[in-house]
Amino acid sequence: MISTKGRYGLRVMIDLAEHAEDGHVPLKEIADRQGISKKYLEIIVKELVSSGLISGVSGKGGGYRLMKAPSDYSIGEILEALEGPMSPVACLYSGAQPCDRADSCQTLPLWAEYDRLTHDFFFGKRLSDLVKRN
Amino acid sequence: MISTKGRYGLRVMIDLAEHAEDGHVPLKEIADRQGISKKYLEIIVKELVSSGLISGVSGKGGGYRLMKAPSDYSIGEILEALEGPMSPVACLYSGAQPCDRADSCQTLPLWAEYDRLTHDFFFGKRLSDLVKRN
DNA sequence: AAATAACCTATTTAGTCAATAGGTAAATAG
DNA sequence: CTATTTACCTATTGACTAAATAGGTTATTT
Numbered sequence: 001m002i003s004t005k006g007r008y009g010l011r012v013m014i015d016l017a018e019h020a021e022d023g024h025v026p027l028k029e030i031a032d033r034q035g036i037s038k039k040y041l042e043i044i045v046k047e048l049v050s051s052g053l054i055s056g057v058s059g060k061g062g063g064y065r066l067m068k069a070p071s072d073y074s075i076g077e078i079l080e081a082l083e084g085p086m087s088p089v090a091c092l093y094s095g096a097q098p099c100d101r102a103d104s105c106q107t108l109p110l111w112a113e114y115d116r117l118t119h120d121f122f123f124g125k126r127l128s129d130l131v132k133r134n
Numbered sequence: 135m136i137s138t139k140g141r142y143g144l145r146v147m148i149d150l151a152e153h154a155e156d157g158h159v160p161l162k163e164i165a166d167r168q169g170i171s172k173k174y175l176e177i178i179v180k181e182l183v184s185s186g187l188i189s190g191v192s193g194k195g196g197g198y199r200l201m202k203a204p205s206d207y208s209i210g211e212i213l214e215a216l217e218g219p220m221s222p223v224a225c226l227y228s229g230a231q232p233c234d235r236a237d238s239c240q241t242l243p244l245w246a247e248y249d250r251l252t253h254d255f256f257f258g259k260r261l262s263d264l265v266k267r268n
Numbered sequence: 269a270a271a272t273a274a275c276c277t278a279t280t281t282a283g284t285c286a287a288t289a290g291g292t293a294a295a296t297a298g
Numbered sequence: 299c300t301a302t303t304t305a306c307c308t309a310t311t312g313a314c315t316a317a318a319t320a321g322g323t324t325a326t327t328t
Contacts, residue, residue, distance in 0.1 A: 001135060002222050004317065007241060014240050026273060035235070040318055046275075058274040059326025075244065088136050101169070106148055106264050107141060110209065117255060121248060130240050138286065160304065174287055180306070192305040193295025 002083065008036055009044045009082040010075065010130075016054065017070040017131045024063030044082065051081035070131050076123035086122070088114050136217065142170055143178045143216040144209065144264075150188065151204040151265045158197030178216065185215035204265050210257035220256070222248050 015030045027045060031038035045064060048054045053073070056064045066073075080086060089111045091099045102108060149164045161179060165172035179198060182188045187207070190198045200207075214220060223245045225233045236242060 002245070003315095007223060010241055024273095028273080037318070039320080042275080043318085049275090056274055057326080058272085058324070060272045061327060062273050062325085064274085089141060106266070107144055110259065110264060111136070114252075114255060117251065118248075121251060125244065130244060132240070137284095158304095162304080171287070173289080176306080177287085183306090190305055191295080192293070192303085194303045195296060196294085196304050198305085 002079065005044055005047075006079045006083045008034070008041065009048060010078055011036070012041065012045060012048070012064075013053070013066070013073065013078055013127055014130050016064060016066050017127055020066060020070075024057050024061065024065050026063040029063075047082055048078075053078065053081055070128035071126050073127035074123045075125040075127065075130075076119065078127065079122060086118060087111075088118065136213065139178055140213045140217045142168070142175065143182060144212055145170070146175065146179060146182070146198075147187070147200070147207065147212055147261055148264050150198060150200050151261055154200060154204075158191050158195065158199050160197040163197075181216055182212075187212065187215055204262035205260050207261035208257045209259040209261065209264075210253065212261065213256060220252060221245075222252070 011034050012030055015033060016025060019025050019029075027038055027041055030036075031041050034041075045054070045056070049056050049064075052067065054064050054066055056062070076086075085093055087093050091102065091105075091108065092111055092115050099105065099108075145168050146164055149167060150159060153159050153163075161172055161175055164170075165175050168175075179188070179190070183190050183198075186201065188198050188200055190196070210220075219227055221227050225236065225239075225242065226245055226249050233239065233242075
């Protein structure tokens with residue numbers, strides 16, 4: 001299940017891609033266009049900055065902008081920056097402590113297959129695939 | 135993200151499939167074999183019964199058993215009985231109120247495609263695929 | 269100096285997950 | 299017909315997370 005953080009964050013990225021020509025885009029504009037509380041977006045955008053996906057500039061004329069071309073972002077990297085690693089079950093998390101039943105677990109292969117499917121889907125899709133003007 | 139309810143429930147179904155010849159299987163046996171609290175399994179098994187996936191018989195010699203052959207269960211129907219409809223975002227829930235931005239939403243097609251992918255994966259897989267002795 | 273806009277810390281509210289606790293009803297064995 | 303077994307039922311707890319809201323501080327430009 002994708003939370004609002006990931007969903008809103010993705011919409012911010014799309015918005016930034018569509019307004020890349022305008023230089024820095026103030027968060028207020030994005031919030032107004034997307035109909036999302038600016039205050040809440042601050043939290044989301046902050047994580048996008050600290051992940052190195054976008055950059056922010058303070059002061060008049062400031063705002064946010066992408067760091068690279070929309071086609072160079074995968075949807076997966078955007079979602080993982082906001083939601084953490086997307087694994088269907090805890091035992092597949094990268095840093096998880098190994099389950100002592102893993103060897104004989106009859107469900108683990110199923111979750112692993114679904115994990116691959118999900119990963120390939122989101123890391124195969126590009127931000128530019130969701131943008132009209134790319 | 136699949137919760138313990140879905141994961142444990144699936145393991146119960148596999149356990150029942152592997153012990154189908156034994157007639158009714160008491161929950162205590164399943165709990166011991168799977169290393170899961172019997173008390174917690176009661177909640178899960180209760181939902182499997184009310185969904186019509188398994189049946190339970192009280193008293194000595196009682197227990198639970200499958201209602202049909204393992205190959206007639208999809209993994210999807212088992213997980214949905216325990217976790218509810220598995221949609222990646224709220225706006226794709228079957229009974230959800232339609233989002234007023236749906237028409238112009240640039241992310242909705244992405245979620246819908248992922249939803250299809252997930253649905254096809256889990257409803258394509260069969261319980262018998264996870265069972266050794268089927 | 270004033271305006272703009274990002275940045276920062278904290279708090280709240282509601283809901284869900286994962287489990288535990290203690291009891292009641294049904295069925296069989298002796 | 300009583301004891302045992304086993305499913306079934308209702309309630310509660312504690313920890314955690316999601317989804318925001320609030321109010322202030324720093325940086326930059328005009």
